[in-house]
Amino acid sequence: MSTTGNNSETKIIDGKKIAAEIRAEAGEEVIELKKENIEPCLAVVLVGNNAASKVYVGSKVRACEEVGIKSIKLDLAADISEDDLLSEIQKLNDDSGVHGILVQLPLPHHINEERVTEAIDPGKDVDGFHPVNVGKLSIGIDCLTPCTPSGIPEMIVRSGIEMSGKHAVVIGRSNIVGKPMMNILVQKGAKANCTVTCCHSGTDHLAEYTRQADILIAAIGVPEFVTAGMVKEGATVIDVGINRVEDPEHSRGYRLVGDVDFEDVKEIAGAITPVPGGVGPMTVAMLMKNTVKAAKMLQHS
Numbered sequence: 001m002s003t004t005g006n007n008s009e010t011k012i013i014d015g016k017k018i019a020a021e022i023r024a025e026a027g028e029e030v031i032e033l034k035k036e037n038i039e040p041c042l043a044v045v046l047v048g049n050n051a052a053s054k055v056y057v058g059s060k061v062r063a064c065e066e067v068g069i070k071s072i073k074l075d076l077a078a079d080i081s082e083d084d085l086l087s088e089i090q091k092l093n094d095d096s097g098v099h100g101i102l103v104q105l106p107l108p109h110h111i112n113e114e115r116v117t118e119a120i121d122p123g124k125d126v127d128g129f130h131p132v133n134v135g136k137l138s139i140g141i142d143c144l145t146p147c148t149p150s151g152i153p154e155m156i157v158r159s160g161i162e163m164s165g166k167h168a169v170v171i172g173r174s175n176i177v178g179k180p181m182m183n184i185l186v187q188k189g190a191k192a193n194c195t196v197t198c199c200h201s202g203t204d205h206l207a208e209y210t211r212q213a214d215i216l217i218a219a220i221g222v223p224e225f226v227t228a229g230m231v232k233e234g235a236t237v238i239d240v241g242i243n244r245v246e247d248p249e250h251s252r253g254y255r256l257v258g259d260v261d262f263e264d265v266k267e268i269a270g271a272i273t274p275v276p277g278g279v280g281p282m283t284v285a286m287l288m289k290n291t292v293k294a295a296k297m298l299q300h301s
């Protein structure tokens, strides 16, 4: 394996710029829908006071404003009963003016997330977490797909990198990223058609797999886990992690790092996403796309 790397040639994939392009495209589609008297509308449900969730929900509502999507924000108390939350979701399901429903996770411990996810109308499930959408994705039927993994092929292809025929290795098997990522990458089509390997906490000799990746996607939630020795020279490295690490020199007392040791890996990768400014902004942009898609699906149903 080379130890020299190719730092001068490494492409830093600009997630902010690509996300802005996608939001602009969604905005164009919204203008067309409004000509047909359809105003796409996203309902965002926040339960309790989780500080990170509040930040995420705020950025989703702001993106809606920018793109021209109407948003409804439901701020529900942390001690709301599961039944009351389910009846709020039912009201949104029944409201023909609402096209997308997103319940921000995690939920307080007394609420069963699975039951809540399954209560959302699959046609309005802009997170793509409902088992109907999970099943459709796995058998290649067009559907609403999870925002974070859906944004990753967009970043790769819009950076001029070919995906078809490449070996993609996903580290992580969560229902939000790892598993849907595998299902997206394996489908036929220009923005997929990969040979897919999934590694996880049970994988022996992990680096033997990651070093074979043309496209390496890290979604494990362990700060700076992926180092240069785990990466093939010239690989495309996508970092899904957002981890807080203590840093007394930073005004907030912490800094944000990904699952990839960026400074180390950029010496060997062909292309790499930074944290922040990589995958993060893409998630919200894909949510805008999904909301528009849900509005179009409802229009044609």
Ligand code: GUN
Binding pocket: 102, 103, 104, 105, 106, 127, 147, 148, 176
């Ligand atoms: N919490 C962390 N990521 C997500 C996401 O993609 N959707 C929702 N609803 N909650 C989250």
